[in-house]
Amino acid sequence: xxISRFANPGQFMRLAERLMPFCAVGVILSFAAGIYxxxxxxxxxxxQGETVRIMYVHVPAAWLGLMIYLAMAIAAGxxxxxxxxxxxxxxxxxxxxxxxxxxxxxxxxSIWGKPTWGAWWVWDARLTSVLxxxxxxxxxxxxxxxxxxxxxxxxxxxxxxxxxxVNIPIIHFSVQWWNTxxxxxxxxxxxxxxxxxxxxxxxxVMALAYVFYGGFVIxxxxxxxxxxxxxxxxxxLQD
Amino acid sequence: xxxxxSLACRRGKxxxxxxxxxxxxxxxxxxxxxxxxSGKSSLLRVLAGLLPVFEGEISWDGVGVxxxxxxxxxVGYLGHLEALKPELTVAETIEHGCALRGCCNTxxxxxxGLADLRxxxxxxxxxxxxxxxxLARLALSQTALWLLDEPASALDDxxxxxxxxxxxxxxxxxxxxxxxxxxxxxxxxxxxxxxxxDPA
Amino acid sequence: xxxxxRLLRFDLRLQARQPxxxxxxxxFFILVIVLLPFAIGPDADLLNRLAPGLIWLAALLMSLLALxxxxxxxxxxxxxDLMLLSPMPLPLIVFGKLxxxxxxxxxALALMILPAALLLDMNFGIVPVLLLxxxxxxxxxxxxGGIAAxxxxxxxxxxxxxxLLLIPFYIPVLIFAVGAxxxxxxxxxxxxxxxxLGAMLALLVPTSPFVIAATLRNMQx
Numbered sequence: 001x002x003i004s005r006f007a008n009p010g011q012f013m014r015l016a017e018r019l020m021p022f023c024a025v026g027v028i029l030s031f032a033a034g035i036y037x038x039x040x041x042x043x044x045x046x047x048q049g050e051t052v053r054i055m056y057v058h059v060p061a062a063w064l065g066l067m068i069y070l071a072m073a074i075a076a077g078x079x080x081x082x083x084x085x086x087x088x089x090x091x092x093x094x095x096x097x098x099x100x101x102x103x104x105x106x107x108x109x110s111i112w113g114k115p116t117w118g119a120w121w122v123w124d125a126r127l128t129s130v131l132x133x134x135x136x137x138x139x140x141x142x143x144x145x146x147x148x149x150x151x152x153x154x155x156x157x158x159x160x161x162x163x164x165x166v167n168i169p170i171i172h173f174s175v176q177w178w179n180t181x182x183x184x185x186x187x188x189x190x191x192x193x194x195x196x197x198x199x200x201x202x203x204x205v206m207a208l209a210y211v212f213y214g215g216f217v218i219x220x221x222x223x224x225x226x227x228x229x230x231x232x233x234x235x236x237l238q239d
Numbered sequence: 240x241x242x243x244x245s246l247a248c249r250r251g252k253x254x255x256x257x258x259x260x261x262x263x264x265x266x267x268x269x270x271x272x273x274x275x276x277s278g279k280s281s282l283l284r285v286l287a288g289l290l291p292v293f294e295g296e297i298s299w300d301g302v303g304v305x306x307x308x309x310x311x312x313x314v315g316y317l318g319h320l321e322a323l324k325p326e327l328t329v330a331e332t333i334e335h336g337c338a339l340r341g342c343c344n345t346x347x348x349x350x351x352g353l354a355d356l357r358x359x360x361x362x363x364x365x366x367x368x369x370x371x372x373x374l375a376r377l378a379l380s381q382t383a384l385w386l387l388d389e390p391a392s393a394l395d396d397x398x399x400x401x402x403x404x405x406x407x408x409x410x411x412x413x414x415x416x417x418x419x420x421x422x423x424x425x426x427x428x429x430x431x432x433x434x435x436x437d438p439a
Numbered sequence: 440x441x442x443x444x445r446l447l448r449f450d451l452r453l454q455a456r457q458p459x460x461x462x463x464x465x466x467f468f469i470l471v472i473v474l475l476p477f478a479i480g481p482d483a484d485l486l487n488r489l490a491p492g493l494i495w496l497a498a499l500l501m502s503l504l505a506l507x508x509x510x511x512x513x514x515x516x517x518x519x520d521l522m523l524l525s526p527m528p529l530p531l532i533v534f535g536k537l538x539x540x541x542x543x544x545x546x547a548l549a550l551m552i553l554p555a556a557l558l559l560d561m562n563f564g565i566v567p568v569l570l571l572x573x574x575x576x577x578x579x580x581x582x583x584g585g586i587a588a589x590x591x592x593x594x595x596x597x598x599x600x601x602x603l604l605l606i607p608f609y610i611p612v613l614i615f616a617v618g619a620x621x622x623x624x625x626x627x628x629x630x631x632x633x634x635x636l637g638a639m640l641a642l643l644v645p646t647s648p649f650v651i652a653a654t655l656r657n658m659q660x
Binding site: 287288289290291308311312314315316318319320321322323324326327331334335336338339340341 | 442445446449452453456457515516517518520521522523524525526527532659
Binding site: 132133135136138139142143146147152155156159160163164167170171173174175177178 | 583590593594604610611635650657
């Protein structure tokens with residue numbers, strides 16, 4: 001009975017085998033292109049000069065951090081309804097990736113902030129929202145990791161993700177409101193008045209690079225997790 | 240009539256027992272015996288619906304259980320933990336038990352010799368008295384199947400006699416009884432099911 | 440309905456007979472309030488401006504303290520089994536427990552709000568808004584906390600984990616509640632903030648008992 005539950009994951013393994021080399025190549029190519037365009041072929045900001053280039057690392061990291069969380073929440077929902085083991089495997093695999101990218105966004109935001117605003121951290125609406133997203137990731141990772149039983153842990157994690165995803169627009173809205181109520185001393189905009197086309201292209205290329213990177217690592221982690229669970233299941237039936 | 244077929248239970252990564260089957264008629268009684276860790280308590284919890292069925296089937300009168308809520312209305316369970324609140328009195332504990340089952344208390348405090356203790360808070364009861372209280376609460380729940388996990392532990396001879404009396408009365412009324420115990424000699428006239436894999 | 444009220448009476452009775460737990464909440468609240476001025480400085484204007492936020496922070500931390508214990512006793516003594524085995528709908532049983540917990544927290548706050556307002560030199564004009572924000576916000580904290588407590592019930596008691604899980608959800612509550620008080624302080628209307636709190640409550644009341652009940656059933660081992 002337990003072996004049949006892994007039948008679909010077998011298909012996944014074959015799919016992963018085919019996708020991963022594609023992702024790997026994609027990572028190398030798009031990072032190469034992205035770094036070239038970000039560091040050389042795009043204009044410096046008229047206000048911030050060269051430091052604006054941190055944006056090309058910082059912003060796609062935020063996008064991916066959010067995207068991965070949303071993907072995890074969707075997986076959690078379908079996992080609860082369809083009782084598919086692959087959903088939990090995706091969530092456990094993707095969570096640290098999303099967390100690290102979110103942390104990268106926070107760190108690069110801080111590095112960017114020092115020369116630009118003179119402070120290592122500002123409670124600006126977007127940074128604060130990303131900080132809360134990071135806490136959501138940490139909460140999920142710690143909670144999911146505390147369970148030995150995959151069924152129970154999967155369900156607990158799924159509930160946390162679903163309640164969390166409902167909370168994301170609330171967080172975004174409330175933090176933005178909180179920020180405007182308490183007017184910060186200087187009104188700061190991260191990207192300048194409007195995104196210049198010369199800046200948009202490298203941003204998108206870097207975003208693509210991040211997507212390939214995320215895809216590759218998540219697929220790798222999923223494969224590993226799946227194999228680990230098969231070993232567990234085999235060990236259990238041996239008793 | 241309760242029948243169980245090829246029942247298996249998994250806790251964490253361990254398969255606690257497998258391929259357990261038996262049939263119990265109205266008025267019947269079954270003793271579950273086995274070493275520590277053989278899964279006696281787990282078996283009772285699966286039958287109560289507290290643990291999920293990993294493999295196998297439980298059926299009432301030939302119909303497999305799918306509606307666990309309906310199953311729960313027919314089952315009374317007394318586990319190792321007696322589920323007593325130290326702040327409530329004996330009478331209040333019985334009332335609370337009835338409130339949880341949605342039934343009415345019909346002077347149940349007089350069961351099992353607890354009448355004198357009705358206003359005593361649970362934290363001032365001895366171990367044997369607590370056990371009797373938990374049993375009385377179970378007896379009042381008007382359930383067909385009683386699942387008792389080591390009910391005689393902490394009971395003195397008088398308590399044991401009251402327990403036997405209670406069990407006999409329930410069986411006489413057509414109730415079903417499944418008892419997990421280390422001391423099967425305390426319960427006469429019951430079939431045995433051993434989880435050790437040896438013949439009973 | 441009568442059965443629910445019967446159970447609620449028992450939940451309230453159990454809370455009432457644990458005066459030590461209630462005293463711990465009250466004491467914790469007042470300790471936070473007393474410590475904060477030492478951390479911030481005795482500047483009366485500063486304390487006055489921060490007062491609603493500080494009181495809300497103390498209330499939030501006190502609620503975390505209470506929620507950490509929400510299902511622990513029942514798990515340890517086996518009452519959770521009784522609740523799971525009951526033919527009564529588990530969401531209803533759970534809701535009774537949550538209401539009793541809210542009542543206990545409200546009682547602690549009712550006692551401590553005025554002393555706290557005095558200690559922090561709070562503007563008394565905002566007391567009504569503060570009370571209203573607490574009346575709406577504390578149930579939100581308890582309902583969210585119930586979900587987190589149910590999720591972690593099978594794990595060894597870990598207050599740090601519960602806090603970590605709840606912080607992202609408590610932050611918007613804090614923002615809206617303190618925002619309501621600050622709005623009144625600045626002469627604006629607190630209505631939008633309170634409506635948002637009310638909306639969160641309206642969303643949680645019909646859903647959280649079911650989520651908690653489902654979680655408790657699934658966490659059985």
